[in-house]
Amino acid sequence: MNLFEIIGPVMVGPSSSHTAGAVKIGNLSRRLMGQDIVSAVIQLHGSFSATGKGHGTDRGLIAGLLGLDCDDENIVNAFDLAKQAGLTFSIDECDLGPDAHPNSVRMELYGNKGKGLEIVAASIGGGRIQVREIDHMRCVFSGDCPTLIAENDDRPGMIAMISELLTDRNINIATIQLDRSSRHGHAVTVMEVDNEIDAKDLLWLRHQAGIIKIIYLSMEENNNVR
Known part of the structure; x- marks a missing residue:
């Protein structure tokens, strides 16, 4: 405490x-x-x-x-x-x-x-x-730091793809939570991170195969994505 x-x-x-x-x-x-x-x-x-x-x-x-x-x-x-x-x-x-x-x-x-x-x-x-x-996506986060929420296909490589992008940008993942509707159905990945994610990287993510929706909560005004 x-x-x-x-x-x-x-x-x-x-x-x-x-x-x-x-x-x-x-x-x-x-x-x-x-x-x-x-x-x-x-x-x-x-x-x-x-x-x-x-x-x-x-x-x-x-x-x-x-x-x-x-x-x-x-x-x-x-x-x-x-x-x-x-x-x-x-x-x-x-x-x-x-x-x-x-x-x-x-x-x-x-x-x-x-x-x-x-x-x-x-x-x-x-x-x-x-x-x-x-x-209607189940997700748990505090809103105290930049947060990336990805709805994606439940298939191998999705978490790795997001993690590799953040690693390349030297962005540390503070917490990560995973959920899915069913095996091989839809999944939700929630990552609270230590640094802001650039808008162009969020746009890149949105256009990757297997990504259904990207929501981003920024700590900066007018930098949120839905």
């Missing part, structure tokens, strides 16, 4: 998990979209649903979708800011099943350039978050 996990983030309260975590989920979703969000269908699960309104989860999510940070005093005005920005939204309850973290949310988002995103994420305490699913 590190110091951040003990004292939590610098934030506007009242809750690091229900408020700050919600802001971070919204903000990460906005970065993945790479454009202004104009429509959001938000479904709260478990504790997010039961106590989220009193703890500011609803406003936190909207604030994050608007690009606000956890310590922004305008979080309390998120609904008014959304109206000014042309962001329409609905907030409802849902049941994501017994395996879902109690502080979970599912969002269906649409941007001003027509791009859509479906995301399931959770606030796991101390302002930390975890993405669980993107566009």
Whole structure:
């Protein structure tokens, strides 16, 4: 356990998990979209649903979708800011099943350039978050470092191809997770890395045989790929 996990983030309260975590989920979703969000269908699960309104989860999510940070005093005005920005939204309850973290949310988002995103994420305490699913692909990552998500054919050589590219660019892989729908079906590879991946390398990956979809979460503004 590190110091951040003990004292939590610098934030506007009242809750690091229900408020700050919600802001971070919204903000990460906005970065993945790479454009202004104009429509959001938000479904709260478990504790997010039961106590989220009193703890500011609803406003936190909207604030994050608007690009606000956890310590922004305008979080309390998120609904008014959304109206000014042309962001329409609905907030409802849902049941994501017994395996879902109690502080979970599912969002269906649409941007001003027509791009859509479906995301399931959770606030796991101390302002930390975890993405669980993107566009129906199972994936687990924190959003704290550059992250490459590849949907690919389940066949030999796919992980090696991605790893060799990163090695050639002197990019270290911090974590790697693998999942697949079935043998020889579709697989998902999630790599959290220590350095940014160049846009031209992401474009190269997208055009390789066996690659179905590439999603990239950058720590730099306007450098995300979907």
